[in-house]
Structure formats: structure tokens, C-alpha cells
Amino acid sequence: xxxxxxxxxxxxxxxxxxxxxxxxxxxxxxxxxxxxxxxxxxxxxxxxxxxxxxxxxxxxxxxxxxxxxxxxxxxxxxxxxxxxxxxxxxxxxxxxxxxxxxxxxxxxxxxxxxxxxxxxxxxxxxxxxxxxxxxxxxxxxxxxxxxxxxxxxxxxxxxxxxxxxxxxxxxxxxxxxxxxxxxxxxxxxxxxxxxxxxxxxxxxxxxxxxxxxxxxxxxxxxxxxxxxxxxx
Numbered sequence: 001x002x003x004x005x006x007x008x009x010x011x012x013x014x015x016x017x018x019x020x021x022x023x024x025x026x027x028x029x030x031x032x033x034x035x036x037x038x039x040x041x042x043x044x045x046x047x048x049x050x051x052x053x054x055x056x057x058x059x060x061x062x063x064x065x066x067x068x069x070x071x072x073x074x075x076x077x078x079x080x081x082x083x084x085x086x087x088x089x090x091x092x093x094x095x096x097x098x099x100x101x102x103x104x105x106x107x108x109x110x111x112x113x114x115x116x117x118x119x120x121x122x123x124x125x126x127x128x129x130x131x132x133x134x135x136x137x138x139x140x141x142x143x144x145x146x147x148x149x150x151x152x153x154x155x156x157x158x159x160x161x162x163x164x165x166x167x168x169x170x171x172x173x174x175x176x177x178x179x180x181x182x183x184x185x186x187x188x189x190x191x192x193x194x195x196x197x198x199x200x201x202x203x204x205x206x207x208x209x210x211x212x213x214x215x216x217x218x219x220x221x222x223x224x225x226x227x228x229x230x231x232x
Contacts, residue, residue: 003027004026005048007063008032009033009054015049042070048077052078052080053080062089075097154194158179161175167223171219175219
């Protein structure tokens with residue numbers, strides 16, 4: 001399910017956006033200020049950020065600028081009541097992917113979201129390699145030294161989630177939300193078992209992993225020391 005972070009400090013507008021986007025089939029999280037938005041956007045691999053410009057604690061321009069400087073490639077659509085051309089250009093120059101002026105219709109917004117997601121879909125490679133492992137995101141297949149690796153659908157989704165967030169630590173709760181979804185009763189032990197299975201199938205030395213790393217009590221992250229050499 002496509003995940004969207006809605007950053008809006010007006011409760012009524014935030015609720016309306018959440019309801020409209022949920023009806024469209026998106027998974028939605030809401031942040032009410034710029035500092036919270038920056039933190040959540042770097043903690044969780046959202047598919048798109050819907051970002052109001054006029055926010056408390058940090059405005060939307062500053063949020064977008066900081067996220068881009070941090071290397072985050074998540075698509076950003078700015079929402080604002082301002083219509084000056086210079087501010088639209090500023091939003092795009094600091095890294096926003098689109099700019100929607102309030103008031104807007106839900107149909108227009110959803111069309112913009114779909115268009116941005118289509119344009120930025122190439123941000124993650126269709127194929128990704130690390131070491132002797134090749135992950136095909138389009139075919140949901142994994143190979144090791146050219147031979148198929150039998151991953152369960154959940155194991156593949158855990159691996160894909162970690163790869164797409166590579167370099168960033170994901171807590172067990174974040175992995176549960178991304179892989180199993182909200183409202184599902186999954187224990188930390190289930191997450192740990194999936195990581196252990198992935199290490200057993202993919203790592204040369206499962207007890208001393210090179211790619212699927214853990215931080216005791218905090219969570220997991222994926223690292224590829226040869227990123228610039230192996231990404232296709």
C-alpha cells in the first residue's frame with residue numbers, strides 16, 4: 001500500500017485529507033508541525049509527502065529544504081494558500097516535485113499525487129544488487145550467484161523495505177507497520193525471525209552479517225558498502 005505523510009496544522013483540513021486519501025486506497029499518517037514532519041519523514045520510508053507551507057515550528061519550505069539536504073528522495077507536493085509565482089518557483093527549486101494552491105478539489109489533488117508517483121517511480125531501481133545477491137522488485141524475485149532464492153512474500157517485503165530505506169535505521173514497529181500494516185498484532189519476535197531467515201538465505205556468514213545489520217534494542221538497517229558499484 002502506498003504510504004503518504006500529510007503535514008497540515010489545521011485539524012479539519014488534515015482530517016479531510018486523511019479521509020479522502022484513505023478512500024483512494026492510500027495509507028495516511030498526519031503530522032501537525034514542521035519539526036514533527038522532518039523527524040517522521042527521516043524515520044519512515046513514506047512514498048510521498050503532502051506538505052503545507054504555513055506550519056508552526058518550521059515552515060514547509062524549510063522542511064523540504066532540510067529533507068533534500070539530508071538526501072531524502074521522497075516525492076514532495078507543497079500545499080499553500082499563496083499563489084505568487086516566485087514562491088512556486090522557490091518550492092520547486094528547493095526540491096518539491098509539485099505545488100498545489102488552496103483551495104483545491106480532492107479530484108485534482110489525487111490526480112497530482114498519481115502523476116508525481118508515476119514520475120518518480122524510477123527513484124528505486126527495478127533491479128538491485130549487493131554482493132552476489134540480485135533483487136528484482138518488478139518480478140518479486142531474488143537470486144544468489146544466479147540461482148533463485150526461495151523467499152516467502154513477507155521475507156521479500158521485509159528485504160525490500162530495508163533496501164528502500166537503506167542507510168536508515170528502522171525500528172521493529174516501523175517494519176511491522178510497513179510490512180504487515182497497522183492494526184495487525186505482530187510481536188517483535190516475528191520480525192526478528194524474518195531477519196534471521198533473510199540472513200541465513202542471503203548473508204555469507206549469518207552470525208556476522210554484512211548487509212542486514214541490527215542495533216540492539218533499536219531495530220535494523222540495510223547497508224551496502226559497494227552502493228555506487230552495484231546499483232543498476
